[in-house]
Amino acid sequence: MGALASAALLLPLLSAAPPATAGTWEPDSLQRQFAAAAERQGVPPSVLLAVSYLQSRWDAHGGAPSVTGGYGPMHLTDAATALAEAPHHSHGAEDARGDDARAPRHGARTVTPPPTRERLPDRLTTLDRAAALTGIPERDLRTRTAANIEGGAALLAAAQRASGRPASADPADWFGAVARYSGAEDTATATAYANDVFDVIRTGESRTTDSGQVVTLAAAPGVAPAPGQVASLGLRKPSSGPTECPRTVACEWIPAPYEEFGDGDYGNHDKANRPVSQSIDYIVVHDTEASWDVTLGLVQDPTYVSWQYSLRSSDGHIAQHMPLKDVGWHAGNWFVNAKSVGLEHEGFLTAPDSWYTEAMYRSSARLVRYLAQRYDIPLDRQHVLGHDNVPGTLTSTIPGMHTDPGPYWDWAHYFRLLGRPFTASAGPDSGVVTIRPAYAAHQPVYTGCVTAGVACAPHGSGAVRLFTGPSTDAPLVRDVGLRPGGAESTTGVNDTGARASTGQQYAVAERRGDWTAIWYLGQKAWFPNPRSEPTAVNARGTVLTPREGLAEVPVYGRAYPEASAYPAGVPVQAVSPLPYRLLAGQSYVVGEGTPGEYLFAPTFDTSAHRVVRGQEQYYEIQFGHRVAFVRAADVRVSRR
CATH class of the missing domain: 1.10.530 (Lysozyme)
Known part of the structure; x- marks a missing residue:
């Protein structure tokens, strides 16, 4: 009283x-x-x-x-007030497994009503x-x-x-x-x-x-x-189990089930022996599009899909769901899944003015540093990917790929916590730029957070919008994978067709006053980059372009081996190009070289699993908002 x-x-x-x-x-x-x-x-x-x-x-x-x-x-x-007002919808229709050797497993999420106050834990x-x-x-x-x-x-x-x-x-x-x-x-x-x-x-x-x-x-x-x-x-002790986490975070074991259903179907991940069987080269950052309790329920559903870690926003708590040696179904691209670790962060991409706590950013950064050191993964945006940076495997899968964690994830702050801030490494005439707008002050208009076509609440963003010319009156660049008819991109919060994100590196195509053009999806893409308020920093990098004599080279969403590499009993996986064109005279920043690999794992019985490796070598490139792959034999590499 x-x-x-x-x-x-x-x-x-x-x-x-x-x-x-x-x-x-x-x-x-x-x-x-x-x-x-x-x-x-x-x-x-x-x-x-x-x-x-x-x-x-x-x-x-x-x-x-x-x-x-x-x-x-x-x-x-x-949370009762906030979640009642937040939009609850997913953002894509991809097959999370991303392997056309099996029937698609989309893992459509069930919409659950917001919890009442009586059902909420004290922390909410x-x-x-x-x-x-x-x-x-x-x-x-x-x-x-x-x-x-x-x-x-x-x-x-x-x-x-x-x-x-x-x-x-x-x-x-x-x-x-x-x-x-x-x-x-x-x-x-x-x-x-x-x-x-x-x-x-x-x-x-x-x-x-x-x-x-x-x-x-x-x-x-x-x-x-x-x-x-x-x-x-008077707090409980967490279920530590066989967790694989740094000592500086709180991590508990909440296992995802590995269960056979009959008729050749099983879920919700694959047993493997990484990194002995395959190297782990990528870390994929997701948001959950669900509350913490719903997220844990989903990953424990054997008929659903899976990822390695979930992170809670309120306090940075981590749950691990499977051994790192096993393969989760999370990225919508089997090549990436087989060589990555998936981190789901509690959150909603399109919630107006959604924001993540510093506690979760710090916990996530510690986990990523631990994984990078353990598996020798470079801390850059070619290896620490958003789900929205993972390419579709085939032309038909591009429109359904997910778009989280979206334009409101603060990549600049995240990489500062990782100890790898994005800083200039070259002079004003460099041939490469690293995207890096000032997050809080940079507030491009997005639409569709709640209602299609209606502007979202103003919010800081780490993404810049790309135009066909050096003017905001010019049309946005086109993504023929997202819109096969050639329509221009939109300002929709889930539309990645004309968007470059913080930390991504691109080859410079032209500079004109306060505008910079980069090579992007086979075309020149312009963004405002005034010296007084730069949205990118100059950098040095390794780039590639079609080798002499080739007018264009195909671009792929996965780096699979050549047909002759497959042993008897393992069906040959098509190496199908995406609908984009990498033309002579264009340059793209190289992530790293990788051999053609395919993990054949279509059965619950792991004795039939095989890793197929070919002689064909690929390069990963920053091609658009998403990464892509090209054959090493088709390109020449240089330093800018």
């Missing part, structure tokens, strides 16, 4: 705070809101700032919820508790930054009281409270989350938020908390 009475005195102050969408701010108002809330609730300012950074990087996102229903800088969760209802602690209306907690920060500070203070510890001014005394704030149900996830928060405290951070304000947390390298405080929180 006393807490509610005290909170009531704050209502005039908090209600007068500017809304999250306000266009004018005092230069240090957000910083002062953190300081004031910390003082009123008795929380060390560094703890409050670091928790907020791990959730939202201090952004308000215009009052829109995260992919798990978290609002504002403190990510106060009201923290806004309710913040309202009860402070007396601040739920609407204000969702939309006003000062109220949101006050609510988060109150939750931290309540967690400290529940632990029986005093409201100490020493940040080191708050490890247990921070762990409880995560909402994690197990000790490993709560500890990993709190470790990340205190890592932010020790190293410090400073950035300009989405409201244009600079917020700073000074480094305090001497802070040494006591992780043992988590033991008193």
